[in-house]
Amino acid sequence: MNGEAGAEGAAGFDPAGLLRVGEGFRLADVDPNSAPGFDGGKDEGAQLLASADDALSELQEKLFAQSRFGATDSVLLVLQAMDTAGKGGIVRHVIGSVDPQGVKHRAFKAPTIEERARGFLWRIEQALPPDGIIGVFDRSHYEEVLIHRVRGLSPLAEVEQRYAMINEFEAKVAASGTRIIKVMLHISKEEQEKRLKERLDRPDKYWKYNPGDVDDRAFWDEYQHAYQLVFERTSTEVAPWYVVPADRKWYARIAVQQLLIGTLAAIDPQWPKATFDVESEKRRLEES
């Protein structure tokens, strides 16, 4: 079950199977305010987030350690969402608990002219995590079939070709040892309004506000449809999509944390064995 996440959810919370996009998935059927698989509320969620930090950290350190001795496994977490859905909060509160040495984070903005000239997957390939590293993409190549479709930034015929190109690319990445977890944080239009309103109410949040976000709200349904197409066409065995209800931030965080833990547990990284004679090194050290 390559790429399968959630094998060992803490405290019995194992959302991978519940959130994974499968046959017949319909985004419209997912309630952004739900908390699949989790019985507790906000406080229990915060407790789980804190208590699972150690498991995530140890798995990450093992992943990193074994890569120093030739293991080629790595992990790539792709985050996609409508604005304000909480990508930044996932990075801060889930990825933030992991040793910065073991993380490669990349936020993708609109490509530069130079980047575009090289094909839309070129800069993605450059940003892939090296062996032993957890890569995090805040937005990704999926913008090329989301905003490009909705806002007509590329001819539709080109957009249509990209799904297959993406699948081919991701299959190659997975074959090289990178487990791919693709997450869409799913918020409601109402929750987005609340969060945008908060940015307008707080001067320390103005910098996060972009008038274009309100423009995009007029295309809400078109975006949901574009996401639906993404799920139908690019949720594969080696690079599955997970749709994470995100109106409750605490739920989205524990869900993504468990997806990461499950993926790392499936890799089952091991502390490298000594490549030296421990006893003779102890003697050498004493004499040094």
Place this chain on the structure above:
Amino acid sequence: MNGEAGAEGAAGFDPAGLLRVGEGFRLADVDPNSAPGFDGGKDEGAQLLASADDALSELQEKLFAQSRFGATDSVLLVLQAMDTAGKGGIVRHVIGSVDPQGVKHRAFKAPTIEERARGFLWRIEQALPPDGIIGVFDRSHYEEVLIHRVRGLSPLAEVEQRYAMINEFEAKVAASGTRIIKVMLHISKEEQEKRLKERLDRPDKYWKYNPGDVDDRAFWDEYQHAYQLVFERTSTEVAPWYVVPADRKWYARIAVQQLLIGTLAAIDPQWPKATFDVESEKRRLEES
């Protein structure tokens, strides 16, 4: 006072002036087991570390925010040390409290042939933090005047030329808006022995043990001398060195944390003002 750190140490702890390398500095006079400027012990240190997280995080977020609106300030923390001195712990426990989106971490190993062909500062320049980002170098261009001098990896005449090249390079980096903090974590040979021994006693630490570390202990005095030369020749107004006693890990962490806080406070980053009309955006949002 460009590059001055420690202007606003929390709880009155302001180690910058005490640790900064100035005229007549002698590494041999610094006790690796000391805790300059801090009256408390390990517990108080841990408390300070935790309580100062918020100040560091808020300053970092402001630094990042203002860069989205054109500010060009950034920070570069350079970490150098003998093996086991705790560079990794600084990254994990000090930098680890900062939003991963705002950090660019780079560990430098021996350069590849391709890198070397471009000159020793080329890959350093590639790794500099973009505007608004805190860059962290785990080892750096200083290896070129440390191990290269001690182990004769380059002809001495070449090593001798590098100090001036480094100063010129760092002056250019500083002039572009990057505050440079250079930290040497200073441990004793005895403390290193203890830490290496621990790596040999614990199978989950074997991967961090390198027999070459014991070889290097035979060159301890030569390394200390090479550091002394580094301090004499490259501690400048715009890129000062700080020697941080590191036999007590907790002290090194709070000291580096305060150096960062002080440097960020001196930049005094500001929340960007709204570039839109707040009231009309609120109306647009309500109607969307």
